[in-house]
Amino acid sequence: MPGGGGMHGHGRGPRKEVDTTGLYKVLGLEKDANADQIKKAFRKMAVIHHPDKGGNEETFKQVSKAYEILSDPEKRAIYDEHGEEGLENGGGGGGGMPDIFDLFMGGGGRGGGRGGPRGKRKGDDVVFPLKLSLEQMYTGCTKKLRLTKNVLCAPCGGKGGKSVTQCKECKGQGIKLVIRQVGPGMIQQMQQQCQACQGQGSIVPAADRCKKCSGKRTTKEKQVLEVHVRAGSSHGQKMTYERQADEAPDQEPGDVVVVLQELPHPIFKREGDNIIMKKSITLLEALTGFMFTVDHLDNRRLVIRSTPGDVVKPGDFKCIRDEGMPMHKNSYLKGSLFIEFDVVFPAPRTLGPAQLTALSNILPKPSPAAMAAEEEKARFGGAGTSASGPSSGPVPVDEDEDEEGKPSKPLSRTIEEVTMVDVDMNAERARAKQSHRGATDADGDDEDDDPRQGGQQAGCQTQ
Numbered sequence: 036m037p038g039g040g041g042m043h044g045h046g047r048g049p050r051k052e053v054d055t056t057g058l059y060k061v062l063g064l065e066k067d068a069n070a071d072q073i074k075k076a077f078r079k080m081a082v083i084h085h086p087d088k089g090g091n092e093e094t095f096k097q098v099s100k101a102y103e104i105l106s107d108p109e110k111r112a113i114y115d116e117h118g119e120e121g122l123e124n125g126g127g128g129g130g131g132m133p134d135i136f137d138l139f140m141g142g143g144g145r146g147g148g149r150g151g152p153r154g155k156r157k158g159d160d161v162v163f164p165l166k167l168s169l170e171q172m173y174t175g176c177t178k179k180l181r182l183t184k185n186v187l188c189a190p191c192g193g194k195g196g197k198s199v200t201q202c203k204e205c206k207g208q209g210i211k212l213v214i215r216q217v218g219p220g221m222i223q224q225m226q227q228q229c230q231a232c233q234g235q236g237s238i239v240p241a242a243d244r245c246k247k248c249s250g251k252r253t254t255k256e257k258q259v260l261e262v263h264v265r266a267g268s269s270h271g272q273k274m275t276y277e278r279q280a281d282e283a284p285d286q287e288p289g290d291v292v293v294v295l296q297e298l299p300h301p302i303f304k305r306e307g308d309n310i311i312m313k314k315s316i317t318l319l320e321a322l323t324g325f326m327f328t329v330d331h332l333d334n335r336r337l338v339i340r341s342t343p344g345d346v347v348k349p350g351d352f353k354c355i356r357d358e359g360m361p362m363h364k365n366s367y368l369k370g371s372l373f374i375e376f377d378v379v380f381p382a383p384r385t386l387g388p389a390q391l392t393a394l395s396n397i398l399p400k401p402s403p404a405a406m407a408a409e410e411e412k413a414r415f416g417g418a419g420t421s422a423s424g425p426s427s428g429p430v431p432v433d434e435d436e437d438e439e440g441k442p443s444k445p446l447s448r449t450i451e452e453v454t455m456v457d458v459d460m461n462a463e464r465a466r467a468k469q470s471h472r473g474a475t476d477a478d479g480d481d482e483d484d485d486p487r488q489g490g491q492q493a494g495c496q497t498q
Contacts, residue, residue: 053118058101066115070106077102086214086222158289161280165262165293169300173332173360175266182260182291185253185281191245193284195235195252198243202236205229209236236285252284262293267308267361270297303332308370309359313377321347321378331358339374349378 059066062076080098084090104110104122113121165178187193201207209232213225228234235252244250260276272295280289297305304311310332316325324341331337337358341347352375359370386394400406 053120055115055118057119058105058114061097061101062105064105068105073102073105077106092214155285155287157287158281158283160289160292162292162294164296165264166296166298167264167268168298169303169305170332171264172268172270172295172297172305173266175268175366176264178262178264180260180262180291180293182258182279183255184258184279185283186256187282187284188245188248188252188254190247191252193252193282194239194245195237195248195250196239196243196245199237199239202229202232202238204231205236207236209234253282260291264295265363266366267363268295269363270295270305272363302329305360307360308362309373310370311373311375313375315377315379316347318378318380321376347376347378349376351376 056066059068062068062073062080064072064076068076077098081095081102082088084095084098086092086095104114104119110122161182161184163180165180167176167178188195191197202209205211209229210226211229213227215223215225217223229236232238239245239250241250245252248254258279260279262274264274274293274295276291276293278288279291282288302312312329314327316327320341324343324345325347326338326340329337329339337355339355347353352373355372355374357369358372362368362370
């Protein structure tokens, strides 16, 4: 072919002159400007010409288009060699308008969807909750996750077919920016998916569509992801597998984020690196000693014995060091195992007279002095003295009969025998709280309705 030198196979004659400096002039730059100079120039021009700031819309589109091309090294190289005509088949046209607030957020647009540099945006992450037993968290394990995700179609390379053309409606953006006037001097920008290309940015004729993906550019693929859970991992811990989420044209795959979720355990409760369990023992065991076994989370059986001579009270805690959870950063180190004891007393009226007598002879008794004092109080109301000395506690006196120089006489006291009953203390507290709230509300209503209240207060203040 005479003349050769065509551009990408389009030329059919002598190479014609192309403008390779126009976009630089739009930004007020020389052709040897670096990336930082291009960015600074775009921000300066964008603030001046943005429609939200009263600028010209067409001028702003030219500024955005120039920045989109010159900020992309690949597009800039094509433009420097072949001008805008060389970009017609490669998608070099801008035309969208960035939000004025996006101009200072690391570039000319969020994800390139508003007319700034299009660069590949990252796809959405996939969050997968992985439920594990406390045993699995203790020993560590490996789980396999079966994922079905979108991958780029191999036969068409993710293009959708043989003949792919850029959408003219959105200029390859996949979205269109709609400007609407909402009041005098006020406009609103809205992004809408391009209906012509269904947000793809390109159009594939039906006859040229890929047979495998039917022009969708992606296909479904099953993948097995191995999750290695380390010993001592904690509830809510995240494990990130980069770029393993759905693939899509012109974007980087997102991440698969696995969130560990610890299931409740019937015996053990975890608190950080420690483990807590509850153990019920009989009164006899609490007094004389005990032995029991615990099947640990790693299938070991622990034999636990009390210290000879030790007495366990209800609510006591005992600790076994180095039998807690493995520490995540160093699984050779472990926390502690705490045991909370509950002492089970005999049921009412299950001990016969002989057993009670035997217990009375074995168990420590109160001091004789204390018993004598209580007996005296029960018989005489606490007035007077006993063989062990004066009764303890304050003694009320009759002040009306008190004469100077004469000792006061103790008041006479009525003695009553009372009966105890079993009670649910939580229910009693709730009932008392409810009664107190009702009484408070009633008192407030009475004060509001009493016309004398304000007058009495005023009288006290004026006295």
